[in-house]
Amino acid sequence: MQPRTRRQKQVLDYIKQYVENHGYEPSYQLIAKYLGVASKAGIAKHIEALETQGLLSRKRENGSFWLDLQPTQTVADAVCEIEWLKIPKGGAIVEDWESQPLFVPKFLIGCQESERLRAFRVTNDAMCDAHICEGDVALIEKRDYARDGDIVAALTGGKRIVLKQFFRSGANIELRPANENYQTVKLPANKVEILGTYRGLIRPLS
Numbered sequence: 250m251q252p253r254t255r256r257q258k259q260v261l262d263y264i265k266q267y268v269e270n271h272g273y274e275p276s277y278q279l280i281a282k283y284l285g286v287a288s289k290a291g292i293a294k295h296i297e298a299l300e301t302q303g304l305l306s307r308k309r310e311n312g313s314f315w316l317d318l319q320p321t322q323t324v325a326d327a328v329c330e331i332e333w334l335k336i337p338k339g340g341a342i343v344e345d346w347e348s349q350p351l352f353v354p355k356f357l358i359g360c361q362e363s364e365r366l367r368a369f370r371v372t373n374d375a376m377c378d379a380h381i382c383e384g385d386v387a388l389i390e391k392r393d394y395a396r397d398g399d400i401v402a403a404l405t406g407g408k409r410i411v412l413k414q415f416f417r418s419g420a421n422i423e424l425r426p427a428n429e430n431y432q433t434v435k436l437p438a439n440k441v442e443i444l445g446t447y448r449g450l451i452r453p454l455s
Contacts, residue, residue, distance in 0.1 A: 254350070255330055255364070259284060260295045261304055264316060274316040328352045329363035334389060334444060337408060351386070353451065358388065365391050367445060369402050369412065376400065376412055378427040385452050387412060389445035400447035406440055412447065 263283050267275040277289040277296070286292070296316070299305050306317045331351045351368045358366060371385045379400065381387060389402045395415040402412050403424055411434060413424035422441040424434040 254298075256284070257295050257298055258329075260292065261299055264305070265318065268318065274318075327355055329355050329358065331358075331363055331366050331368050331388065334367040334369040334402060334410070336410065337404065353388075357449065357451070361390065361448060366448065367391055367402075368451075369410070371412055371450075373431070375426040375428050375431040376414075379414075381412065381427075381447070381450060382452075385450045387447055388449045388451070390448045391445045393443050395443050395446055402444045402447070404442040404444055405434060405436060407442075410444065415443070 260280060263280060264274060267279070275283075277292045280292045281287065281289050284292075296305070296307065300307060304318070308317050329352070331353055333347050333351065347370060355363075367389045369387045369389050371381055371383055371387055374383050377383075381400075387402070395401045397416050399415045400412065401415045401424070402410055403415070403422075404410050405424070411424055413426055413434065416423040416425060417438075418435065420438060421435055422438050424436075424441070426433065
């Protein structure tokens with residue numbers, strides 16, 4: 250069973266909330282209005298996908314039509330989708346699997362909101378002494394600031410994303426590796442854009 254997408258989750262959550270507040274299911278038009286879209290056909294596709302996943306069913310009887318929520322938990326309830334961190338043009342080579350949705354078990358992200366997380370494929374061993382190795386998928390919490398000592402994903406010179414430890418040094422920013430074979434990046438603060446802070450990783454099986 251394919252886990253539901255973020256939009257499908259929004260549709261399902263809205264239906265559940267609406268039923269709790271009104272005692273009956275919302276129309277496709279109400280769902281579309283809530284999501285800020287004009288097409289009810291798009292909503293119908295999301296409903297069809299949710300029905301395929303066993304999360305609800307569409308009922309027709311005596312000319313009436315309604316949605317019936319299913320109380321059983323499915324695999325889709327235990328996973329969430331995390332978007333990939335956008336790589337600037339001319340940056341690291343993007344692998345084919347990085348263009349596919351990344352679904353992870355919800356217990357891996359704890360109390361973090363999946364919408365605030367991004368996935369980043371680690372491209373070298375600069376942080377290997379911090380147990381972050383080339384080929385790992387780092388989970389990054391989106392934010393534009395960092396504290397000294399934080400491990401961050403940072404865009405340097407508008408061209409390259411690095412994963413290193415953040416430190417301020419006067420008017421400059423130092424991005425330090427956790428591997429003596431790699432050099433510290435030291436740049437003026439206006440040449441470093443913090444994309445987020447490191448929260449965990451997924452290590453693919455080799």
